[in-house]
Amino acid sequence: xxxxxxxxxxxxxxxxxxxxxxxxxxxxxxxxxxxxxxxxxxxxxxxxxxxxxxxxxxxxxxxxxxxxxxxxxxxxxxxxxxxxxxxxxxxxxxxxxxxxxxxxxxxxxxxxxxxxxxxxxxxxxxxxxxxxxxxxxxxxxxxxxxxxxxxxxxxxxxxxxxxxxxxxxxxxxxxxxxxxxxxxxxxxxxxxxxxxxxxxxxxxxxxxxxxxxxxxxxxxxxxxxxxxxxxxxxxxxxxxxxxxxxxxxxxxxxxxxxxxxxxxxxxxxxxxxxxxxxxxxxxxxxxxxxxxxxxxxxxxxxxxxxxxxxxxxxxxxxxxxxxxxxxxxxxxxxxxxxxxxxxxxxxxxxxxxxxxxxxxxxxxxxxxxxxxxxxxxxxxxxxxxxxxxxxxxxxxxxxxxxxxxxxxxxxxxxxxxxxxxxxxxxxxxxxx
Amino acid sequence: xxxxxxxxxxxxxxxxxxxxxxxxxxxxxxxxxxxxxxxxxxxxxxxxxxxxxxxxxxxxxxxxxxxxxxxxxxxxxxxxxxxxxxxxxxxxxxxxxxxxxxxxxxxxxxxxxxxxxxxxxxxxxxxxxxxxxxxxxxxxxxxxxxxxxxxxxxxxxxxxxxxxxxxxxxxxxxxxxxxxxxxxxxxxxxxxxxxxxxxxxxxxxxxxxxxxxxxxxxxxxxxxxxxxxxxxxxxxxxxxxxxxxxxxxxxxxxxxxxxxxxxxxxxxxxxxxxxxxxxxxxxxxxxxxxxxxxxxxxxxxxxxxxxxxxx
Ligand SMILES: Nc1nc2c(ncn2[C@@H]2O[C@H](COP(=O)(O)OP(=O)(O)OP(=O)(O)O)[C@@H](O)[C@H]2O)c(=O)[nH]1
Ligand SMILES: [Mg+2]
Numbered sequence: 001x002x003x004x005x006x007x008x009x010x011x012x013x014x015x016x017x018x019x020x021x022x023x024x025x026x027x028x029x030x031x032x033x034x035x036x037x038x039x040x041x042x043x044x045x046x047x048x049x050x051x052x053x054x055x056x057x058x059x060x061x062x063x064x065x066x067x068x069x070x071x072x073x074x075x076x077x078x079x080x081x082x083x084x085x086x087x088x089x090x091x092x093x094x095x096x097x098x099x100x101x102x103x104x105x106x107x108x109x110x111x112x113x114x115x116x117x118x119x120x121x122x123x124x125x126x127x128x129x130x131x132x133x134x135x136x137x138x139x140x141x142x143x144x145x146x147x148x149x150x151x152x153x154x155x156x157x158x159x160x161x162x163x164x165x166x167x168x169x170x171x172x173x174x175x176x177x178x179x180x181x182x183x184x185x186x187x188x189x190x191x192x193x194x195x196x197x198x199x200x201x202x203x204x205x206x207x208x209x210x211x212x213x214x215x216x217x218x219x220x221x222x223x224x225x226x227x228x229x230x231x232x233x234x235x236x237x238x239x240x241x242x243x244x245x246x247x248x249x250x251x252x253x254x255x256x257x258x259x260x261x262x263x264x265x266x267x268x269x270x271x272x273x274x275x276x277x278x279x280x281x282x283x284x285x286x287x288x289x290x291x292x293x294x295x296x297x298x299x300x301x302x303x304x305x306x307x308x309x310x311x312x313x314x315x316x317x318x319x320x321x322x323x324x325x326x327x328x329x330x331x332x333x334x335x336x337x338x339x340x341x342x343x344x345x346x347x348x349x350x351x352x353x354x355x356x357x358x359x360x361x362x363x364x365x366x367x368x369x370x371x372x373x374x375x376x377x378x379x380x381x382x383x384x385x386x387x388x389x390x391x392x393x394x395x396x397x398x399x400x401x402x403x404x405x406x407x408x409x410x411x412x413x414x415x416x417x418x419x420x421x422x423x424x425x426x427x428x429x430x431x432x
Numbered sequence: 433x434x435x436x437x438x439x440x441x442x443x444x445x446x447x448x449x450x451x452x453x454x455x456x457x458x459x460x461x462x463x464x465x466x467x468x469x470x471x472x473x474x475x476x477x478x479x480x481x482x483x484x485x486x487x488x489x490x491x492x493x494x495x496x497x498x499x500x501x502x503x504x505x506x507x508x509x510x511x512x513x514x515x516x517x518x519x520x521x522x523x524x525x526x527x528x529x530x531x532x533x534x535x536x537x538x539x540x541x542x543x544x545x546x547x548x549x550x551x552x553x554x555x556x557x558x559x560x561x562x563x564x565x566x567x568x569x570x571x572x573x574x575x576x577x578x579x580x581x582x583x584x585x586x587x588x589x590x591x592x593x594x595x596x597x598x599x600x601x602x603x604x605x606x607x608x609x610x611x612x613x614x615x616x617x618x619x620x621x622x623x624x625x626x627x628x629x630x631x632x633x634x635x636x637x638x639x640x641x642x643x644x645x646x647x648x649x650x651x652x653x654x655x656x657x658x659x660x661x662x663x664x665x666x667x668x669x670x671x672x673x674x675x676x677x678x679x680x681x682x683x684x685x686x687x688x689x690x691x692x693x694x695x696x697x698x699x700x701x702x703x704x705x706x707x708x709x710x711x712x713x714x715x716x717x718x719x720x721x722x723x724x725x726x727x728x729x730x731x732x733x734x735x736x737x738x739x740x741x742x743x
Binding site (some may be wrong): 069110246254291302340341357 | 440441442443444445446447448449450452453456459460483484485487488490491492538543544555571572575576578580585594595597598599601602603606608609610613621622624626627706735
């Protein structure tokens with residue numbers, strides 16, 4: 001192997017991964033920002049550039065419209081808006097990025113929530129001419145709700161306000177006041193950056209239009225943002241996805257093999273640890289941990305592994321393996337903040353399916369305590385829930401679930417609501 | 433092996449863990465899934481991921497190849513050999529059969545067959561009652577794919593409705609469907625071409641030889657390189673140059689294997705995986721741009737085909 005290869009591999013194998021999203025109001029420049037970031041990091045290859053530059057010309061634009069890089073659907077290109085999330089990828093050599101470009105239109109808020117649920121960092125764009133808008137607030141509130149830890153507020157289109165620092169300062173102050181109000185600023189770090197996505201100021205290159213801004217560029221912020229899931233304090237949670245029993249095998253070793261397959265949603269586990277299988281509460285110890293044909297002594301958050309227990313325990317998909325020192329009590333009632341995602345309103349009379357980790361339960365709506373007005377953040381009494389509404393709801397469950405509060409554990413605090421008649425995902429829930 | 437606990441996973445480890453999780457969700461949620469396997473590099477990665485997901489057990493799904501009839505014999509041989517090594521069941525359904533049934537009608541015998549694969553695929557889905565097809569599509573391949581969910585719902589006609597996709601939150605995948613409907617599951621959605629090559633290198637995966645630089649007779653047509661006079665399994669020879677198209681012998685490799693009539697090789701001297709990794713890092717043209725002649729017909733050809741049931 002040549003030396004270049006070795007370095008390339010070495011780099012890439014130490015590579016961490018960061019998932020981020022862009023959000024904010026309609027036309028604030030989210031798609032353009034991503035296009036510019038990809039362009040300036042040389043991620044866009046020649047043929048794609050030719051393709052979008054032809055499309056731009058066909059539409060009578062003078063410059064290449066970089067938003068066409070993520071607005072990939074016909075309908076999006078026709079209307080010049082983003083309808084659904086687009087995922088794009090780039091790598092800087094030290095880090096791989098997965099970007100989700102969320103739509104700004106209120107009508108597509110549910111797609112914004114989809115993008116937010118897997119992001120570790122959100123870039124909230126604000127049009128420098130328009131300042132903090134309703135949709136800026138809505139998206140900030142949703143980012144807060146979904147628990148995105150790192151927020152970058154990008155004041156965009158600075159070129160249209162003569163790169164004026166006073167405009168920037170005012171918007172930062174307005175935003176911070178609002179963020180404090182929703183309790184957004186207390187629990188996380190918010191960083192501000194002025195930019196022009198169109199020209200490329202402060203994305204990858206500084207350029208010289210804003211000498212008054214001396215903090216990090218966007219790419220520098222992204223490169224130094226902590227990767228997700230290194231929270232050492234989280235408890236071990238292992239929802240069983242699949243049970244491997246190759247018992248038909250004539251192989252004596254395999255005959256009694258019983259492996260519990262799943263992804264470690266949080267925490268760590270080591271061979272010899274005492275565990276409890278929920279909801280039944282059976283106790284055992286970890287006999288082996290396997291990843292493919294490799295035997296591990298321990299394993300950590302986000303790894304997909306197979307666990308073998310020392311005792312023969314009746315366990316199936318939907319059960320959860322936890323450390324005996326941090327077992328949870330299965331519950332048949334949950335209270336949660338729910339975003340309604342479906343055009344069909346929630347009907348309190350109906351039975352829904354709740355999917356939580358690898359487990360499903362039928363569920364009935366108990367009480368709806370209130371609905372949040374995302375513009376004023378006021379709590380209002382309500383009896384129904386329409387698309388994009390956010391409410392505090394109690395559910396009664398047919399099957400017990402093993403839950404943590406969403407604030408403590410994103411994986412075991414989240415669930416989706418499924419409409420049995422259509423099988424559609426109609427709600428996203430975060431347990432309080 | 434000891435792990436560095438509390439250190440985030442490397443990006444390849446993370447992508448691998450995500451893909452294994454998706455494969456296991458399919459196995460846990462669907463009653464009759466199938467894995468689409470072509471012998472190409474993406475589906476070979478998925479086979480390795482399936483081994484890591486399900487061994488020492490058998491795969492909880494058979495393998496299915498939709499054969500266009502326009503394949504390199506060595507890729508077909510490789511496909512059969514790999515399925516045999518794994519001891520997994522391989523189902524092959526071919527476009528020729530759909531043509532005999534009259535469900536595929538070609539305008540001319542040489543036309544690219546990629547887009548007709550949807551018909552044969554939907555027929556196979558109906559024949560076996562599959563409720564989920566696992567595929568190796570990646571979001572970085574094409575702008576319509578960049579929009580697709582990991583578990584993508586298709587209606588009774590196999591259609592994708594891009595404006596009305598199921599919300600997909602956290603890693604709580606919803607692979608439920610009613611009879612006749614279908615889920616397409618894409619475990620390597622978040623992988624790039626580079627990730628795939630790095631994974632092939634790390635896992636030491638064997639590939640059909642046409643992925644590596646080799647001498648080949650080619651000719652130029654419409655600015656693209658066409659492999660010349662390719663023999664098919666049935667004895668037919670396709671891609672014959674027309675008048676004035678001169679045959680040149682060049683060193684090329686394929687970045688993707690598909691229908692011979694519309695998959696162009698690239699000029700390359702990368703004869704090993706590690707050299708391909710380096711070439712991929714420095715390439716200036718996308719995988720599909722360089723090689724898929726059928727995606728270039730219009731700005732929205734992939735979206736159109738997906739709406740009609742294409743993978
Ligand atoms: N002058 C100027 N125009 C910009 C800048 N950023 C974006 N634009 C323009 O603003 C318009 C909207 O940009 P998009 O990137 O499509 O906006 P978006 O936020 O993705 O819109 P939605 O996704 O539909 O909510 C386009 O015409 C862009 O060219 C900027 O920094 N300066
Ligand atoms: Mg947009």
